[in-house]
Amino acid sequence: MTQRTYRTAIVGTGGIAGAHARAVRAAGDRAHLVAAVDVDVDRARAFAAEWGVPRSFASLGELLLEEEVDVVHVCTPPRLHARLALDCLAAGVTALVEKPPALSLAEMDELVAAERRSAAHVATVFQHRFGSAAVRLRRMAAAGELGRPLLATCATQWYRDDAYFAVPWRGSWENEGGGPTMGHGIHQFDLLFSVLGPWREVTAVAARQARPTQTEDVSMALVTFDNGAVASIVNSVVSPRETSVLRFDYERATVEVEHLYGYTDADWTVTPAPGQDGVASRWTAAGATETVSGHDGQLAAVYDALDAGDPPPVTLADAHRTMEFIAALYASAFTGERVRCGQIPPEFTQRMDGTGAPWSAVSAP
Structure with a gap:
């Protein structure tokens, strides 16, 4: 080539x-x-x-x-x-x-x-899809070396103060399309989806806890996947101890990463299930790199x-899966209903806040 x-x-x-x-x-x-x-x-x-x-x-x-x-x-x-x-x-x-x-x-x-x-x-x-450890995880999962995916947790708990949102385009539906779900946690749960594949259903909450914004500053979702796995996803900009964490529990091992804005291989750990020590050795066989997951x-x-x-x-088809999840999260949070993939309420396809966030009728905190 x-x-x-x-x-x-x-x-x-x-x-x-x-x-x-x-x-x-x-x-x-x-x-x-x-x-x-x-x-x-x-x-x-x-x-x-x-x-x-x-x-x-x-x-x-x-x-x-x-x-x-x-x-x-x-x-x-x-x-x-x-x-x-x-x-x-x-x-x-x-x-x-x-x-x-x-x-x-x-x-x-x-x-x-x-x-x-x-x-x-x-x-x-x-860019988090392209770190060597994430590539290795997807390869081992696809080859069946980890067994079935059972459970995952995904948390992007960051801190952005009021001054951060003083920039005119931040914190509004018209300019950002959403809060930490759209602009902060999106990297982490996009990586989650790249590993676990298509999601099926979402049940969610979103809240404006502290920041003077139109959008949420916290969201949480329970998600089921086509392969049977279940996951929880948390997105926040009100968390003083900042962290970005992903954990995947497979039949044969738990695979975890904790970082903030970019990971190296050293940020990942593999804990084999009893009797599955070969999983850890296969993980380390490729050798660690110091390359940060980045642009x-x-x-x-x-x-x-x-x-x-x-x-x-990442193609538009790939990005669409992630964006549809965001629309589903907001739709579930604002309507109180479970939302399935491919069944986004029409108003939430036009705007991520649909007909308006529940707090839109009251003043910002």
């Missing part, structure tokens, strides 16, 4: 853009970062100067008119993600979009339809797929 060199650009030069620029640089000759785009032109120029990027623009439209690019990294606030990805598809340019890829299932459907009409693709940044690994996988002429990961 011949490796190409991809001309890339970053749209939105806020905090996460640096991680994308570092990943492009780490790719070496596989990619050149040729442009930076931001509505704040001074910020775009400063970013371009910092990373040695030759050109800067005030809009994606200007970039697409004046530069030939292969991949655009969409790093703007969430409300712009789907619109910018659609513009990329119309221009035949592949978009690598930060999470969430859209604010609703209706927007996801627009992206799917546009991708079918385009030679380009949309991939969502879910570098996903970007390399994106380039590999494009070199092979394949859709880059």
